[in-house]
Structures are given as structure tokens and as C-alpha cells.
Amino acid sequence: MFKVAFTQLLSHIQDQNTWAAALLLPHVGQVIEFSVSVLSQRFTVLENGQLVASGETAEPDATVKLMPTTLLRLLAKDEAAKSQITITGDSALASTVAKMFANMRWDATDDLSKVIGDVPAEEISRFSKAAASSAVETSKNAASMVSEYLQEETMVIVKPRHIETFNDSVDTLRGDTARLEKRIEKLNKKIQQSLAVNTVPLDSTKAS
Amino acid sequence: MSQDNSTHFGFKTVDEKEKASKVGEVFHSVASKYDLMNDVMSAGLHRTWKRFTVEVSGVKAGDKVLDIAGGSGDLSKLFAKKVGETGKVILTDINASMLSVGRDRMLDAGLNVPALQCDAEKLPFKDAHFDCVIVAFGLRNMTHKDHALKEMHRVLKPGGRLLVLEFSKVWEPLTKAYDLYSFKLLPFMGKIFAQDAESYQYLAESIRMHPDQETLKQMMTDAGLAKVDYYNLSAGVVALHKGYKV
Numbered sequence: 001m002f003k004v005a006f007t008q009l010l011s012h013i014q015d016q017n018t019w020a021a022a023l024l025l026p027h028v029g030q031v032i033e034f035s036v037s038v039l040s041q042r043f044t045v046l047e048n049g050q051l052v053a054s055g056e057t058a059e060p061d062a063t064v065k066l067m068p069t070t071l072l073r074l075l076a077k078d079e080a081a082k083s084q085i086t087i088t089g090d091s092a093l094a095s096t097v098a099k100m101f102a103n104m105r106w107d108a109t110d111d112l113s114k115v116i117g118d119v120p121a122e123e124i125s126r127f128s129k130a131a132a133s134s135a136v137e138t139s140k141n142a143a144s145m146v147s148e149y150l151q152e153e154t155m156v157i158v159k160p161r162h163i164e165t166f167n168d169s170v171d172t173l174r175g176d177t178a179r180l181e182k183r184i185e186k187l188n189k190k191i192q193q194s195l196a197v198n199t200v201p202l203d204s205t206k207a208s
Numbered sequence: 209m210s211q212d213n214s215t216h217f218g219f220k221t222v223d224e225k226e227k228a229s230k231v232g233e234v235f236h237s238v239a240s241k242y243d244l245m246n247d248v249m250s251a252g253l254h255r256t257w258k259r260f261t262v263e264v265s266g267v268k269a270g271d272k273v274l275d276i277a278g279g280s281g282d283l284s285k286l287f288a289k290k291v292g293e294t295g296k297v298i299l300t301d302i303n304a305s306m307l308s309v310g311r312d313r314m315l316d317a318g319l320n321v322p323a324l325q326c327d328a329e330k331l332p333f334k335d336a337h338f339d340c341v342i343v344a345f346g347l348r349n350m351t352h353k354d355h356a357l358k359e360m361h362r363v364l365k366p367g368g369r370l371l372v373l374e375f376s377k378v379w380e381p382l383t384k385a386y387d388l389y390s391f392k393l394l395p396f397m398g399k400i401f402a403q404d405a406e407s408y409q410y411l412a413e414s415i416r417m418h419p420d421q422e423t424l425k426q427m428m429t430d431a432g433l434a435k436v437d438y439y440n441l442s443a444g445v446v447a448l449h450k451g452y453k454v
Contacts, residue, residue: 007263047369048268057425057436
């Protein structure tokens with residue numbers, strides 16, 4: 001029943017974002033597969049420009065692969081994470097669908113207003129947005145507090161500049177060790193040479 | 209009765225000429241309680257399956273849709289909303305009792321949906337006329353499924369699609385529970401709610417005799433449809449097949 005529920009939700013959101021159909025119409029009948037780690041889902045572009053979950057035997061025209069961490073970064077609007085996405089097949093289809101998902105918004109206020117009316121829906125929506133924004137802010141603060149504690153107090157997590165300093169020290173130490181090794185080698189050679197000069201062969205002593 | 213001219217009617221083998229009238233008797237008998245029984249038997253799921261079918265059809269405003277074996281008109285009603293005033297939906301069924309239930313419902317809902325009694329194996333429409341043809345829970349009752357599929361293909365416009373919503377092969381681990389439900393509980397419910405255990409016994413048997421997902425996919429391909437794909441709904445209790453005319 002996942003496909004049924006997911007398709008109906010997706011269709012509902014697409015109905016609220018009518019611009020999306022025009023974007024997808026050039027790709028009618030094409031199938032795209034999104035793969036996050038071991039989980040994957042295929043979508044088909046329909047004749048009316050809507051995107052639905054594909055059937056059991058649909059073959060993908062494009063595949064988008066990403067790691068769960070990349071997905072989390074994308075959800076957090078980290079632009080740099082886009083470089084971690086692997087696209088194979090029809091890249092035009094992949095970029096269109098990605099653009100659609102990135103810009104599609106669920107108008108929850110509109111849905112709620114049909115049940116409880118415009119004014120209460122607007123108030124609930126405003127309250128929910130404020131609560132969500134406050135929750136995000138609080139979590140960011142808590143995360144930064146924990147990270148500061150782990151970096152400064154317990155030193156469980158090391159700061160990037162500390163790692164850089166440590167790496168530099170390791171490089172210096174490696175250089176110093178290499179130089180010392182060369183000097184020891186040189187000294188060994190010198191000792192060997194002086195030993196060879198000062199040593200008188202035993203058979204030459206007998207002869208004299 | 210020669211083997212070549214025989215077909216199945218549930219688990220029984222009957223003469224091909226008899227099947228249509230026997231199926232007709234079954235549906236004439238259940239017509240008045242059809243919707244109630246559908247709700248009872250599927251716990252309301254048939255509504256979800258039908259809504260999903262409409263979503264997957266890709267039908268848009270202005271399209272022409274043919275609803276074959278549409279009976280009580282559930283799908284015609286949903287499609288009529290999709291195609292809007294500029295489009296057209298035609299509700300058809302071979303059974304007059306079922307069709308009259310559907311026709312009345314369309315009238316009651318204020319929808320302009322013509323109802324037409326016709327045989328799906330001989331559709332009275334010109335070639336390449338419809339954007340979408342749908343047959344829901346009707347194909348298994350047809351005597352020559354291959355003829356019917358070819359006819360549906362014929363009336364489709366190039367780029368049009370055929371959707372077949374039908375009972376199918378359930379997910380293997382659920383087979384025993386499903387058999388128990390179909391052959392014990394279903395006729396019992398038919399007796400209680402529709403005073404007609406026999407018709408519901410036929411329903412269970414006809415489901416078992418219907419081709420599984422892959423076989424139906426192949427049949428649609430053989431009828432000339434391309435890019436045939438299917439969705440398993442409710443663990444394969446029902447499958448929705450979709451194919452295109454190219």
C-alpha cells in the first residue's frame with residue numbers, strides 16, 4: 001500500500017504546484033530511479049505531466065544515486081552536497097526531476113483551511129512555522145553547545161586547526177627523522193671507511 | 209462439447225457460448241447489492257485501488273475515456289471529474305442490470321456520462337478514438353480475453369493507454385489465508401449480505417482462474433500494447449496493468 005499512499009500524496013502536492021507538470025511534460029513515459037544506499041524507488045512521468053511511483057517492471061531511463069548522509073545534507077540545503085550525487089542515463093530527466101523536488105512546496109495551510117476554515121488554518125500555520133523555526137534554532141544551539149563541550153572541555157572531538165597543526169608537526173617530524181637517518185647513514189659510512197684504513201691485514205704482519 | 213469450444217466458468221468447464229449468459233446471471237443477481245458487497249469484501253479497499261488507477265492513468269482535462277465493464281460506474285465518476293466538461297467518459301457494460309445501476313448513479317451525481325450496453329469483444333467504436341480505456345474487475349469474466357484486449361487496443365489513439373485493474377496472484381506467504389478467505393468467508397458473506405452464496409463462490413473461483421501478473425502482461429503485449437507495466441496492490445490481491453498503443 002506504500003505505492004498507493006505515496007502516489008496519492010505526491011499527486012496532491014503536485015496539484016498544488018501546477019508549474020511542475022509543464023516542467024515534466026517533455027519527459028512523458030520516462031522512468032527515473034532514486035537510490036539511497038540499499039533503498040530505491042522508481043518514478044514514471046505520466047501523460048498529464050505528473051510523477052507517480054513506477055510499476056514492478058519499469059526500466060529506468062535515468063538513475064540518481066546518493067548516500068544517506070548526502071541526502072541529509074541536501075535536506076539541510078547544503079549546496080556542496082550536490083557534488084556527491086551520481087547520475088547515470090538521461091541527465092536532462094534527472095536534473096528536471098531534481099529541480100522539481102527541490103522547489104515543490106506542500107501548502108498545508110490550504111489543506112487545513114478546507115477542514116477548519118481560513119482564519120484558524122492561517123493561525124495554526126503561523127504558530128506551527130514559529131514552533132518549527134524555534135525547534136530548529138534550539139536544536140542548532142544545543143548541537144553547537146555539545147560540540148563546543150566535546151571540543152574544548154573533553155577534547156573528544158578535535159578542531160580542524162588542531163588537526164592541521166598535528167599534521168604539520170607529523171610532517172616536520174617525518175622530515176627530521178629522514179634527515180637524521182641520512183646523517184646516521186653518512187656517519188656509519190665514515191666509520192666503515194676509517195676502520196678499513198686503520199686495520200692492518202693479519203697475513204701482512206706475518207710476512208714482515 | 210468439444211474441447212476447443214470450451215472455456216472456464218469459475219472452476220467449471222462450460223461451452224464458450226454459455227459463459228456470457230452464465231456471467232450475466234451472476235451479475236444480474238448481485239447488481240443491486242454490488243457496491244455494498246464490494247465494500248464488505250475488500251474492507252473498502254476497492255475505492256483506494258480505483259482512485260490509484262485514476263492517478264496512474266495520466267488522464268487530463270479534455271481526454272476521451274472508455275470505461276469497459278464499468279458496472280456501477282465508480283471509475284466513470286472519478287474519470288468524469290478528471291476530464292472535465294471538455295472531455296468525455298463513456299460507461300459500458302454487457303450486463304443491463306449492472307449498467308442501469310451505473311447509469312442511475314451518473315444521473316444522480318449530475319454527470320454527463322453516456323451509458324452503453326455492449327460486448328467488450330465487439331466494441332461499437334471507430335478505430336483510434338480514445339485516450340484511455342479502462343477495464344476494472346471485468347476482464348476475467350470475458351470469454352475471449354485476447355479478442356477483448358485487441359478490441360481495446362483498436363479503439364485507442366496512438367499514445368493512448370489501456371489500464372486493466374483485476375484480481376491477481378497474491379504474495380506467496382499469504383496464499384493459505386487468502387484461500388481460506390475466498391472459499392469459506394466470501395461465500396458466507398455473500399449469503400449473509402446478498403442472500404447469494406453461489407455468485408460469490410463463482411467470484412472466488414474466477415479469480416483463481418484468471419492469469420497472473422506476468423501472463424496478463426504478456427497477453428497485453430500480444431494484443432499489440434507496448435511498454436506494459438503492472439502494480440501489485442495489497443500484496444498482489446489486485447494488480448493494475450498499464451500498456452500503451454504506439
